[in-house]
Amino acid sequence: MRHTWRWFGPVDKVGVQDAAQAGAKGIVSALHHIPTGDVWPVDEIVRRHEEIKAGGLVWDVVESVPVSESIKTQTGDWRQHVANWQETLRRLSASGIRTVCYNFMPVLDWTRTDLRWETRNGARAMRFDLVDFVAFDIHLLQRPAAVDDYDAEIRDRAAKRFAEMPEERRLSLSKNVGAGLPGSADGYTLPQLRDHLATYDGISREKLQQHLIDFLAEVTPVAEAVGINICAHPDDPPWALLGLPRILSTEADYAHMLDYVDSRANGMTLCTGSLGARAENDLPAIARRFASRIHFVHLRNVHREEEGAPCSFYEDEHLEGHTDMVAVIAELLKEEKRRRSEGRSDHEIPMRPDHGQEILDDLTRGAQPGYPAIGRLKGLAELRGIERALTHSNYGME
Template sequence: MRHTWRWFGPVDRVSVQDAAQAGAQGVVSALHHIPTGDVWPVDEIGKRQEEVRAGGLEWEVVESVPVSECIKTQTGPWREHIANWQETLRRLSSAGIRTVCYNFMPVLDWTRTDLRWTARHGAKAMRFDRIDFAAFDIHLLERPGAHEDYDASTREETERRFREMPEERRLALSRNIGAGLPGSADGYSLPQLRDHLRSYDGISREKLQRHLVEFLTEVTPVAERVGINICAHPDDPPWALLGLPRILSNAEDYAHMLREVDSPANGVTFCTGSLGALAANDLPGMVRRFASRIHFVHLRNVLREEERTPCSFYEDEHLEGNTDMVAVIAELLREEQLRRAAGRADHRIPMRPDHGQEILDDLSRGAQPGYPAIGRLKGLAELRGIERALSHGTYGLAAAAT
């Protein structure tokens, strides 16, 4: 696989040179300062490439070109935003970039109740607490109809938790849940979040699925023509939040998307952390099922703290948690072998060590939550070790098959 590293630009406390020293071969980045829906300027794309090159690497994957709420709801200037998305693909292709990740999560992107929860050994990790989230939804956001979305035992526990919750924690919940995409300037106050939720009134899961397919019907032919693979990131967490539908949470969701827009350019960002939060997801099986359409991989692990859906979970160390990372990597390496045999130009699948626990000097660096230097270095080293062992000429997969 191609080992990449997410970098948020010059504001990132972890430099490109740090990434190179950690073993990264390329950089994943985006122009977070460009307003969602706008075309990315050619000079800004070139500037980011030069910033990455100054650290000794190349900008290889875009994560993400944001899909506006207008596109998702098909309201306002949504057709203009699709045209701008298409033009951004053309400009990225002209700059030599061949992989673009995006997501189609309504209003909230990845969602956590804690951005620096204390895990074992004193490391800091991101966490989703099911009861805290319900407390936010029912008592802080005061969403109409929220009570009906939770069972009686959850409501009872939530009521008790909220009564005992200090004001500082209530404020932190609002900040954490409304934070927006990592690296972006977006974020929602409670009134803004309520307004955005209202914009989804009348949009069912089936309607949002249809909007995704219609978006892909427009942008995929452009991606094909300019030689870019576009890849949809799964919902994080993979279940409905705040009464909003989620449409990329499991194998059947992805099968629907890939079947409706059946093009090699239309593919998957396979995130083991997002998909791994749902116990029903068989991750090695999903890699086998969608292997030829996996264009980008996020490797991270979560530990589900309860056997139910939704559940509380936290970001575990990369080789711990509920996901069999060895099995997932083995399936990805088998796919790369098939691609090489078929002569595919994209036979090396870009992957990055996603998230990571804050350890050692990370604890004082103050980097973007979930994106520490040493925690990701540790994760990348572990993942590379698995890949190297599985690829070994004498002891690896190929040898075992003979």
């Protein structure tokens, strides 16, 4: 696999040279300062390439070109936004980019109740606490239909939790849930979040699925023409939130998307952390089924505190948690071997160690939550070790 590292640009407290020292060969980045829906300027794309080269690496993957809420709801300037997305693909291809990740999550791109939760050994990790989230939804956000989305037992637990919650925790919970996309300037106050939720009134899960298919029908031919693989990131967490539909949460969801727009350029980002938060998702089986359409991989692990969905979970160490990481990597290596035998130019699948616990000096660096230097270095080293063992000429599967 191609070992890459996410970098949020010059504002990132973990630099490109740090990534190189950690063992990464390429960088995953995006132009987070460009407003969603706009075409990415050529000079800004060139500048990002130069910034990464100055640190000793190259820009391998774009994560992400954001899909606007207008496209997801098919309202306002959504057709112009689709055209702008197409033009951005053309410009990225001209600069040498061959992989573009995106997501189709409505309003909230990812959701955690804790961004720096303390684990049993003093490390810090991101966490989704279901009771805290329900307390936020019913008592802080005060979404009118929230009480109908939860059973009496979880509502009672949330009410008790909220009553005992100090004001400082209430404020941090609101900030954490509304934090927005990592690396971006996005984020919502409670009134803003209520307004954004209202734009999805009348949009069912089936309708949002169709909007995704409509979007892909427009952008996939452009991706094919310019030699870019586009890959959809799964929902995080993989279930409906705040009354909003989620449409890339299960194996069946991906089968629907990939079957309807059946082009190799239209693929998936296999995120073992996002999909792993749902017990029914068999990650090695998903990797095996969609192997030929996996264009990008996020390897991370979560520990589920219950087996149902939704549930509480936290970001575990890369080789811990509930996902069999060795089995997943074995499936990916088999696919790479198959692609090499076919002569595919994309036989080397880009992978990055997704997230990581803050450990050692990470605890005082103040990097983007989930993206520490040493925690990701540790994860990458462990994942590389698995890959090296599985491909060893004497002992591996090669």
